[in-house]
Amino acid sequence: MSGPKVVHIVTREEIIATCQGILAQLDQAINQWQHAMQNLAITDDTFLQGIINTREKFNKLLAEDKFSDIQRLVPIEIKQLQANIIERKQVIITTLAKQREEARQTKENAQLLINAIAQKGLHLPKALHNELTQIIQGNYQGSATAVLNQVFGYLVPEQQTNVLTAKQQAILNSMNVDKSTQTYTDWLTKHQTSQRDPRFNQIDHYLSELALENKNVYQSFIQRLNIAETETIKQQQNLLLDSILLDLSKTVQEAKKRTQLLAKLELIVAELKQKSVEPLKLDIQQFDQLTIDELTTLVENCEQQLIKVTNTITATYRQQTLLQCLSKLGYEVRSDMQTQWIKDGRLVIRNPATPGYGIEFTGQAENQRVQVRAVRFTQQEDRQRDKDIETLWCSDFAKLQAWLAKQGDSLILEKSLPIGQVAIKQVEAEQNSTIIKENVKKYF
Known part of the structure; x- marks a missing residue:
């Protein structure tokens, strides 16, 4: 079947x-993973x-021409590297959030002890009181647990082990001192608030994410949180926390979106650099200064540019390959034909062995x-001659397929009409040119 075909x-x-x-994208993904591990202070040799x-x-797969394996496995490897970064970040975020929760609990415990000391009319040594104040403010650098246990010792003095006289016991009973044998842990369990405001846990998690995604604005939220924590009017504190x-929610989402866009952009640019002949007019160092909308637009533009470059490369390889093989089959192939095909989206090639006809x-x-x-350049119609030409083209097409297959290319027949089913298309060819004028309609 060598009538018109697709x-x-x-x-x-x-x-x-x-x-x-x-x-090239995989190499960039590996660079991204290494950079992320450096920022997270993680070493995993x-x-x-x-x-x-x-x-x-x-x-090795590329050298062995296992192209389908590469196209299938490399995107999976890239996704696994990206997922590994996210997983490691999540572990650190969880740890940071827990540390923040514990630090907040420690400050609350310190405040409970100060309130209890004040209620009992007790006085702490100045140095110990200063340490307790630093804990509440979140500035203490030593062991907060040791300080709190020491303060608790003043709140609940160690019970005397010797036998007291009735008079001594009466005096002790009259003193405003907690004579129980409860531990510091027992005391906290009794006095801590049973339900903490869940907004603090949410804030801690967001702050932990922000510490990894955007450190530039992290400190400003810490300052706002410190103000909210010390606010004594509940209604005002609620407004501050909300x-x-x-x-925080908006800032974290924007930071994560920015990170995703930058990562995607870097992968696209890596492939563009690998495929582009001319240097790219992109300053990667300036990407961090762009807004999310600007980054989104840049990603879209680079994707379109990559498609354009890829299409150009693909068309060049296909046209070169076809024209080279047709030349071997005896067809007249000129140096400008590839450009003409790209410009017009169509091309007619003669074969000296079949004057008056072409492909x-x-x-x-x-x-x-x-x-x-197959096309005819003359107006005179000869149906038998037309069938003979289509038969000859059938033989040439089979040779063309064989040559292409031998060098690793493929020319797959998707649709074809039988010889003679439709009249050969007549075209008028200008002298020494591949520019043609149609005289009959397309059949596909």
């Missing part, structure tokens, strides 16, 4: 270019060696599918 073209060179592009080994395996929680290719090569058909 074929699917894929070249070895374009597949290699695709693999090299996604490997075993995991890093696994990454290196996997990268070397992909080089405001902090709302702003027409219609469609942009980057779209994979191209319409191919």
Whole structure:
């Protein structure tokens, strides 16, 4: 069947270019992982060696022409690296949030002790009182637990073990002293608030995320939280906490979105650099200064640029490959034909062995599918001669497929009409040119 047909073209060179592009993205993903570990102060030589080994395996697959394995496995590896960064961040975020919760509990415990000391009319040594104040303010650098236990010792003096006389016991009973044998832990259990405001836990989690995503604004939220914690009017404190929680939620989401956009942009730029002939006019160092909207627009523009570059490369490989093989089959191929095909989206090629006839290719090569058909340059119609030409083209098409397959390319027939089912398309060719004028309509 060598009437008009639709074929699917894929070249070895374009597949290699695709693999090299996604490997460039993988290299950037590895750089992102290493940079993230550095920022998180994490050292994992075993995991890093696994990454290196996997990268070397992909080089081996490329050398062995296992292109489908590369296209299938590399995106998975990139996602795994990105997921590993997120998992490690989450572990640190959970730890930081727990530390913040414990620190807040310690400050609350210190305040409970100060209140209890004041209620009993007791006085602490100045140095100990200063340490307790520093704990409440979150500025103490030593062991807060040791200080709190020491203060508790003043609140609940160690019970006398010797036998008291009735008079001594009466005096002791008249003193405003807690004579119980309860421990500091027991005392806290009794006096701590049973239910803490859940907003504090939410704020702690957001602050822990912000500490990793955007340290520039982290301290401003800490200052706002300190003010809210010391606010004694409950209604006012509620307003402050709600405001902090709302702003924190928005800031954290924006920071995470920015991180995702930057990571995606870096991967796209890495592939663009690998494929582009001319240097990219992009300053990666300035990416951090862009707003989220600007980053989003830049990502979209770079994606479109990558598609354009990839299509150009793909079309070039396909056109070069087809024209080279057609030249081997005896067709007249000139140096300007590739440019003409790109410009017009169609091309007509003559074969000196069949004067008055040629082959027409219609469609942009980057779209994979191209319409191919025999055409006639003369107005005089000879149906038998037309069938003979289509039969000859059938033989040439089979040779073309075989040559392409031998060098790792493919020309797959997707649709074809039988010889003679439709009249050969007549075109008028200008002298020494591939520019043509149609005299009949397309059949596909």
